[in-house]
Amino acid sequence: MIQTSKTLLCAVGFAVLAASALQGCSAASKGSTGVTAKTDTTRSIAPYFSAATTKTKTPDADGFIQRWLLLEPISKPNRTNTVFTDSYLRHAFDTLYFPDQKTVVPKHGDKVKVGTQELAWHALESNLFNVKLFRFAYGLYKPYYGVVFWAVTVVNSPEEMQNVRMAIGSNSASMWWVNGKEAALLSGDRRMVMDDVVSNRLTLNKGKNIIRGAVINGPGMSDFCVRFLDEKGQPIKGLTITYE
Numbered sequence: 001m002i003q004t005s006k007t008l009l010c011a012v013g014f015a016v017l018a019a020s021a022l023q024g025c026s027a028a029s030k031g032s033t034g035v036t037a038k039t040d041t042t043r044s045i046a047p048y049f050s051a052a053t054t055k056t057k058t059p060d061a062d063g064f065i066q067r068w069l070l071l072e073p074i075s076k077p078n079r080t081n082t083v084f085t086d087s088y089l090r091h092a093f094d095t096l097y098f099p100d101q102k103t104v105v106p107k108h109g110d111k112v113k114v115g116t117q118e119l120a121w122h123a124l125e126s127n128l129f130n131v132k133l134f135r136f137a138y139g140l141y142k143p144y145y146g147v148v149f150w151a152v153t154v155v156n157s158p159e160e161m162q163n164v165r166m167a168i169g170s171n172s173a174s175m176w177w178v179n180g181k182e183a184a185l186l187s188g189d190r191r192m193v194m195d196d197v198v199s200n201r202l203t204l205n206k207g208k209n210i211i212r213g214a215v216i217n218g219p220g221m222s223d224f225c226v227r228f229l230d231e232k233g234q235p236i237k238g239l240t241i242t243y244e
Helices: 002-041 086-094 133-139
Strands: 049-051 067-071 111-114 117-126 147-157 161-171 173-178 181-186 202-204 207-217 223-229 240-242
Touching: 049 133, 086 173, 086 181, 086 207, 133 147, 133 207, 133 223, 161 173, 161 181, 161 207, 207 223
Parallel strands: none
Antiparallel strands: 049 117, 067 117, 067 147, 111 117, 147 207, 147 240, 161 202, 161 223, 173 181, 173 207
16 A cells, blocks of 8 residues: 555656646747747848948958948849859840949949839948848848849049959859959859959059949859959058948
């Protein structure tokens, strides 16, 4: 009888502990689900960008340009990045998506019409050396796959600089212009690697120089980085960057 009572007490105790454990697990799961849901639905560009200001801005310690005007992504569906051959890219970037796309220096908040899309320009400063276009689009609740991004900035040089090279990395393909002239074409399905492609020698004018780029991506992440190198291959830091 005593043995039976002990057995019964043990069984009851085990049942209570099991119930408590299950309840705790259930509560923890709800808490975890709630946090995950909140994180998944909170989309912002804040971790990667800050609003551009009129304060003097120079390249970072390694010469990378962080102040840019970025246009919200233009829809251009591509299931794969392997189609980005030189000829494909030249056709894609020569296509007129919006007026004056290769000459305009927009202002923050300016809008353009691309088909049925109304897209805005954003004057931003990247918090990193590279400009995370995927995060820009994702944070603004815009399409981030199968898109074309346009970027513009103004590089101010204290003097004429000859034999300068523009060094670019992009994910995926991209094309870049300095003062309206083609500087570099990065074709194929590629990951962003700094100084992946270096332009031929070019000249930065004294005063303003307009830098323009177009980045195209199908699936996957998308970003770019840009800096200028002197004739010895060293980063040029004595520049100021504006967006007008």
